[in-house]
Each structure stands twice: as C-alpha cells, then as structure tokens.
Amino acid sequence: MADTIQSVKGMNDVLPPDSARWQHLEATCRELFARYGYGEIRTPVLESTALFARGIGEATDIVEKEMYTFKDRGERSLTMRPEMTAGCARAYIEHSIHGKEPVTRWWYCGPMFRYERAQTGRYRSFWQIGCEVYGIAEPTIDAEQIAMLTELYTSLGVGDLTVLINTVGSAEDRPAYRAALVAFLEPKQDALCGDCKRRLVTNPLRVLDCKVPTCKDAVAGAPALRDHLGERTRAHFAGVQRTLEALGVEAKVDDNLVRGLDYYTGTVFEITSAAGALGAQSTIVAGGRYDGLLESLGGQPTPAMGFALGVERALLCMGGDAAAFVRPIDVFIATRGEDSRVRATALAHALRKAGLAVEVEHRDAGMKNQFRRADALRARHALALGEAELASGGAKLKDMATRQEVEVRLDDVAGIAAAARA
C-alpha cells in the first residue's frame, strides 16, 4: 500500500485466466472474418490529430473533449486513436488501395483511447474489433455485415440481442433535412438544454438523441428524416431491409438512432444485448455506412461500410467460466531433489516438443503439495520422478481422474506421450 505505482485511471490489465476468454473471443472473430473474406490490418496507436478532427468531426464529443492529444518532441500534435475507422481510411488512401483492387475487406483488433469517466463497460483504454469494407455501394453488403455479427454473438453465446437500424441520409439529403429541423427547433430554443442549444448550431441531428426530458418534449413532432430522404437513399435502405429479411435477421427500424460520429451516411445500425453484467450500457456493436469519408480525407470517392464492437462489453455479456477456456496440463511431473528436477526438465522439454502441455515442479516442495498443485492446474496426468525412478529408469504415469497408473520408461518419450493422450 505504500508508494506503489498503479495503472492509469480507466486502463486495466487483463490477466490469466481471464485472458483466455479474450483469446476465445478473438479466435472466434478471426475465424469468422476469414470466412467472410476479411484480411487483418494493423495500424499505429498514434495518428496525427488532424486525422480525427477531419474524419470524426470537430463538433463531436470525441474530438471536443475525449481525445488523448499531446505534442511530441518535434511539436507535432498527435492523438491516441479513439477509434479505428479514421486510421483505416488513412491507410487505404496512403497505400493507394483504391487503384489496386475494386473491393477491400479489412478487420482489426486493438486498444482505443478516450478520456471519459470510467464505469461498467466503459473504460479509457478499451478494445475494439471491427471490419471495414471499401468499394461496395450496394445495400446487400450492409446486411451481410449485420448478419455476420448476429452469427458472431450467437456463436459466442451472447443472448437477448436486438438489431436496430436506421438511415441518416446521404450527403445530398442531409442539408435539406438539417435546415428543416433547425427551422422547427429554433422557436423552441429556450426549452432546450445547454448542450442542445449548442448542438442546434454544430450538429442539430444530435438533439433528436438527447435524453433530457424538456428536449424530448421539444423534439416531439419534429420533421422526420425519413420524409427528407432522396429516392436513392430510400431504395438503398429498402434493399438493406430486404436482404436482412432474406438472411432471417430481425431488425427494428429506430428513427432516433443517430450515431455520434459525423462520417456516417445512409445506413446506421446498432446491436444491443440485455444479457449479462453490462451495467448501464447496452450497445455491444455499432456501425454504418460512410460513403463520404474517404473523399473528405483526400482520397478517391469510395463507398464504405464498417462497424466496431466493444471487446470488454462483449465479454461482459458472454459469460462462461474463464478456467474452461484455459488449456489444461497434460502431464504434471512431481520432483524430489535437484537430480530429479534436471531429469524432469529434460523430459518435459521432450514431451512438449511432442505436443503435450507439461508442467514441472521446479520448487523443492513436498509430494502432497505437488499433487495438490497438479489438481489446481487441472493436470490430466501426473508422474512422480524421484530417486527410485531415476535409478530404475521407469515411472508410473497416473491418470488424475481415475487414479489408474501405467508403467512407462523415462527414455520412451513417444510411449509417455501416447499414454498421456490415451
């Protein structure tokens, strides 16, 4: 308790055995994404601050007050990524992917950073896994991603899922709607909360999303975005819904679903789970289309669709005993004395090369203690290697569950491995 150094607020360690649950989630995603044709992209945690300011939007909460931004020794303003879409877009443009292939599918996994107050399911350093598809304007890809996610959560055992979808309109639709909304809200300005008064100027769509009661009242009867959608947007959204239906995915249209990031255009979606210990959060993944982002960052006009899922949140409602995901020990070798430990270490080395998981008791501990430890490690077999065994060259491999023992020769690695696998 003295003067020890602790981890930074809101930034957590993941230790065994809990890390095994993370590995399970990651392995499931990796395998699933591979079947859908996604390749992994890894980008630096640090990016130029301007990337996020331009990509995510100056007026968003993330850019306004949640970024870890600082100057490096060369006086360049750098920011620890608060999300990955902007970084992926930067990489896509920087490597001229547009000119190399018509369709690009990327997935990623890594830590993101946002300066917020931590609570259950929300941390300052948190992990996201996400996918980005570039080059497809058609609505079927939107539905494909959503369906892929429902499959993911189902296979992970995350229950009580709700898929919410909406469309926020294309770059052509939005200015008209925005004007109509502002015209409707301006007379009611006095009823709005402080944040919303500001949003009225910076990002009026967000007022629709406000939880303050007076704002909710003021918003009642506001013009609906769906009445301001152009024909192309309508057709696209209808296509998404039609494809989801064909895939057997039940999705609820939520008119108030407005993502907090500026780059979204057209389809937006969110999947919530009522399962597990998510606390006040319920969103476990969110995403949408961002057809204008690449161009706004200086790239070629490129349609794009992506999502990000919160790893900690997925884990919170995944359940499952961490120990069940840990690889059990095949053979535990109990020792007595240094000669025994040397011989046991060599034997373990050979057995591990043969593919077994082996643990040697390197400490000078009592036999009873060693067998207890073998139990704690969930070892399938135990082999006591003491003076008698060293002298005779033979030993007994004990099945910890049945307590049956079989004779083995210490120099017969293949034989021991076979017996341990039986």
Next chain:
RNA sequence: GUGGGAGUAGCUCAGUCGGUAGAGCACCAGAUUGUGGUUCUGGGUGUCGCGGGUUCGAUCCCCGUCUCUCACCCCA
C-alpha cells in the same frame, strides 16, 4: 465535467456505542518417512488509503485529500 457508494490480512468481508483487530477462502507444515480434490491439528504485526483536528488515547468522531467503484453526459 456532475452526482452517489466504498477504502481493515493475498482475496471476500466482519468489527470496535473511541481503549492500537477478527472470520471465511487461499497458502504452508504435520497426522500419511514419496502421491491429490474429503477430514483433523498447527501456522497471520496487517503503516485498519493518506494528512490534519478533537481526545489521556482515534481504525472508529470531525475536516481535507487520494484512490477505486457505480451512475449522468456521451459512446463500443
């Protein structure tokens, strides 16, 4: 940024209407001179988060502070 709750043994917590502290779990040893998940016996000084105040005396009361945690906002 705002508001609740909590900080006592490695972990989960109890407790003292103010007289410097306990349980369970875990861990170790022995009963069983080399064989486990049960049982029995033995084994714990821990700045009672930190600083100050009141008091003969504070882990307990008061003030401050730090940390953790939950929630609001917002988000994955």
